[in-house]
Amino acid sequence: MGNIFVKKPKITEVDKAILSLKTQRRKLAQYQQQLANIELTSKQKAVFESLKSGNNAIKAIQSEINLEDVQKLMDDTAEAKAYQDEINAILGEKLPAEDEEEVLAEFENLESQLQDLPEVPSAAPSVENVEEELDLPDVPTKPPVVADAVNEDAQDTSAGITERKKGFSFLLLVSSNTSTVYEVY
Amino acid sequence: MQKLGEFKLPNFFNYPPYFTLQPVRETREKQIQLWKELIIDFCRTQKIFVIGLEEDFPLFSNPAIERSLSYEAREAFLSALVSDGRAEWMDKGHRKCLVLWHRIQDWADLIVKFVKEYGLEDSVMTVEEIRSGTESRGTELHGIDRTVLMRALKLLEHKGKLAIFKGTSADDEGVKFSL
Structure with a gap:
């Protein structure tokens, strides 16, 4: 009896609009979930088809090989x-x-x-030491002609060394300023 | 102690006589009391609202001791819960039972608490939003059986704390709180 005087909250058009929007949002979320499920299922189907075709290819190859x-x-x-x-x-x-x-x-x-074979000699054979004569060219008698530029340096030469080696003669002119001139003759 | 998932089962669950309805009255009452507590605890933990007597229910059998409850025993235990106001038969044939591990009044109180905590006074919510929305996540209301929720909402409507109304389409069902 006391419930007759209970005041219920009044429902406005705004409340109904809010309810509709919330319901639509929930439905949209459900559709998105459904789409995601469809996408996943289609991917799974594609994988299955790939595996199936691969399996068929293996079987085809195997059928060509006789056990x-x-x-x-x-x-x-x-x-x-x-x-x-x-x-x-x-x-x-x-x-x-x-x-x-x-x-x-x-x-x-x-x-x-x-x-029956002859014995191998134990001592080494004696060989006469024969000096080989080297056929070397004659040593020049004339002094070497030196260029003018070198001539000045040649006056200060502290040492003139002639060296005979493998048939060539070198005149080494060592100047005071350590520049060296090689002349072959 | 035996476990059923994360749920710890009581010791009597491994004792074969408890799977047979006891003929002696005192023993039977003790047995029924233990089973009532077990069913309520299990349903609360696993968030189970409906038990089908003819369907597989984890508590109705124990493979470890090769025992299972007879249809008669199942009906006896659930009827005891109905008598306590902790369950309701959903059909005349007593094949399905709605378990109220919180009484309808307790569910109504939980809804009021939830509305106040989230500052939803004088706001509009859909019924689905209450039981599966982002706001209810992590609360006892999340995943609540629709029948139980509607019963609790109607109780609150009767008290003038909310109004249940329909939207523009038939499947729209909303609630406007006024606390």
Whole structure:
């Protein structure tokens, strides 16, 4: 009975508009979620299709390879290996006792033949020391002609050294200001 | 102690006699009391509002001891909750039960508290906004069963604390608070 006098809040047009906007916003969020789900599903489908086509490609390649041929190839390889192993075993075998005796006898025979050879001299052969004569050109008798520019420096020369080496003569003129002139003649 | 997800199960859950309705009255009452508390605690923790008697419900069986509650036992325990005002049958056949781990009045109080805390007095909210909006996130109202929420809102409307109204389209349902 007391509830008759309870005052309810008044609903205005603004309240209704707010409610409509909020409802639309919620619906929009739901649609966005739905779109996201659709996008994800389509991506998953694309991945599935890719995997499927890849699997089909593998199957197609595998269908071209005959299992019997592969087995035969493996058997042939095994046979070849076994054959090679057999060869290796034969080659690696130890000689029989009789053959070994023959080889040793032949070896002794060769050794006895070697004993008949002349002895190797123990001392080194004596060789006369013969001086080789070097055919060198004549030493020039005339003094060297020096350029005028060098001439001035040549007056102060502290030392003039003539060197004979491998058939060439050099005149080394050492000047006071350490400049050196080489003249070949 | 056995766990069901993050929920810690009581010791009696591993004791086979508790999965059979006890014939002796005193023992039966003690058994029903333990099961009532367990159902309420579990539903509050897991935010479960509806229990179907014919559906799989984690508490109705314990594979560890190979025991499960009979239909009769399930109905007995839920009927006891209905008697306490902590649950309601949703159909005449007693196949579905609405669990009120907070009574309707308690839910109404929680709504008032929520409105005051967030400064929503004299504002308009949609019913969906209250149960799944950003404001309600982290509160007990988040994920509340729509039936329970509408019952609590109608109780508050009866007290003049809000008005439930329809928008321009039929699916618009809003609430204007006046606290």
